Each structure stands twice: as C-alpha cells, then as structure tokens.
Amino acid sequence: MKDLFTVPNILTVSRMLLLPLFALGFFLKSKFGGILSLSVFTFCCITDFLDGYYARAFKQATKLGQMLDPLADKIVVSIAILFIVGFRLISDYAIIPAAVILCREIIISGVRDATEFSGRSFRTLLLSKCKTAMQMLALSTLLLASVVGWPVIPQIGEMLLWLSSIIAIASGIVYCKRHICEGE
Numbered sequence: 001m002k003d004l005f006t007v008p009n010i011l012t013v014s015r016m017l018l019l020p021l022f023a024l025g026f027f028l029k030s031k032f033g034g035i036l037s038l039s040v041f042t043f044c045c046i047t048d049f050l051d052g053y054y055a056r057a058f059k060q061a062t063k064l065g066q067m068l069d070p071l072a073d074k075i076v077v078s079i080a081i082l083f084i085v086g087f088r089l090i091s092d093y094a095i096i097p098a099a100v101i102l103c104r105e106i107i108i109s110g111v112r113d114a115t116e117f118s119g120r121s122f123r124t125l126l127l128s129k130c131k132t133a134m135q136m137l138a139l140s141t142l143l144l145a146s147v148v149g150w151p152v153i154p155q156i157g158e159m160l161l162w163l164s165s166i167i168a169i170a171s172g173i174v175y176c177k178r179h180i181c182e183g184e
Contacts, residue, residue, distance in 0.1 A: 008055035009065050011047040015072045018044065019079050026083050034147040037083075041143055044076045045136040070112070070124070073132055074105045080139045089142050094158040097165030101135060104168040108175055115179045122179065127171040134164035 018040050025037030051069060055061040081098045084090055090098065115122040138160035145153035 004064060006055070006060040006062060006065065007058070008051040008060050009062065009068060011051040011054070012065060012068045012072045015044040015047055015076055019076065022079065023083060026087050031147060034143070038140070038143040038147055041076075041080055041136075041140060045140065048073060048076075048132070048136070071109075074109060077132070077135050077139065078102055078105060080143075084139065084142050089146050090154070090158055090161070094161055097158075097161045100165040101161075101168050104165075104172045108172055111175055111179050120179070125171055125174060127167065127174060131164060131167040131171050134160060134167055138164050 022037050022040040022044075025033040025035070025040065027033070028036065048069075051065070055065055081102060085095055085098050112122045138157055141153060141157035141160055145157055
C-alpha cells in the first residue's frame with residue numbers, strides 16, 4: 001500500500017484523474033475551454049517527465065509505477081487524440097497518423113502484457129520516449145491552435161503528428177522484433 005503513495009505514483013495517477021477536466025474544456029466550446037484543455041494536457045506532459053525523474057532521482061521506482069506510467073501515457077495520448085479528432089481540430093488526412101498512433105499503442109500494450117506475462121522484462125526504448133515526447137508536442141500544438149487561431153499552428157501540429165506516427169511505427173517495429181521475433 002505504501003508503494004501507492006509515492007510522489008511519482010501520485011503524479012502518474014493525477015494525469016488520469018484530470019482527464020475529465022480536459023474533456024470538459026472541449027464541451028465548453030469557448031476560448032476558456034480551449035485554455036483549460038491545453039492547460040490540463042500541458043500539466044499531464046510535465047508530470048510525465050517529473051514522475052520518471054523523481055522516481056529515479058529519489059529511488060522511488062515501484063512495480064506499480066512501472067505499470068501505471070506507460071498506461072497513463074497511453075490513456076492521456078489516446079484521449080487527447082480522440083477529442084482532437086472528434087472535435088475536428090485536424091484535417092481529414094491527419095486522421096491517418098492519429099489512427100496509426102492509436103493502433104500502435106494498442107498493439108504494444110499487448111506485446112508488453114505478453115512479454116511480462118511470460119516472465120520477461122519489457123524495457124522502454126529511448127526511441128519510444130522520443131515518440132511520446134513528439135506525440136505530446138504535436139497534440140499540445142494542435143490544442144494551442146484551437147486557442148490562438150493562427151493558421152500556421154494547425155499545420156505545424158499536423159506535421160508533428162505525422163512525424164510522431166512515423167516514430168511510433170519505428171518503435172513499434174523494434175518492440176515487436178525484440179519481444180515477439182527474438183523473444184528477448
């Protein structure tokens with residue numbers, strides 16, 4: 001029970017608990033709502049970095065945290081993508097990288113579960129950390145575009161979304177090769 005109440009785990013759980021507030025921002029359909037969603041998402045991005053840093057720096061890494069952190073990342077990114085697509089903050093063509101990212105997340109969750117179920121370790125790749133950072137940057141940019149209304153920002157956000165989908169495919173291939181083909 002004490003593993004639950006470490007600072008890194010509290011930060012991780014807070015990301016998931018704030019998602020209804022993120023969603024509320026979309027339904028407010030106002031500049032304030034856009035700022036609310038962007039602020040919550042930005043908080044989630046910052047705490048994603050901080051929980052890992054804090055766990056390593058202060059030796060508070062736990063099994064629970066190792067399970068919850070990637071789950072929280074996937075939930076936050078997936079919910080953000082669903083709302084951005086659902087509220088048409090991206091062009092029709094940009095739904096392709098959004099779908100690629102969601103599919104990759106589901107597939108790799110299954111690979112992670114199967115690997116750990118078989119008693120093997122599933123270590124996070126640096127490439128996967130870059131993928132998460134790029135996704136969060138892309139989604140933050142798209143959320144920012146809904147607040148400031150500058151025409152170039154959605155284009156930048158969509159380019160970053162395409163780039164993050166390419167990194168997602170690359171990291172997904174590496175994970176599948178490592179954990180399915182090679183049985184590492």
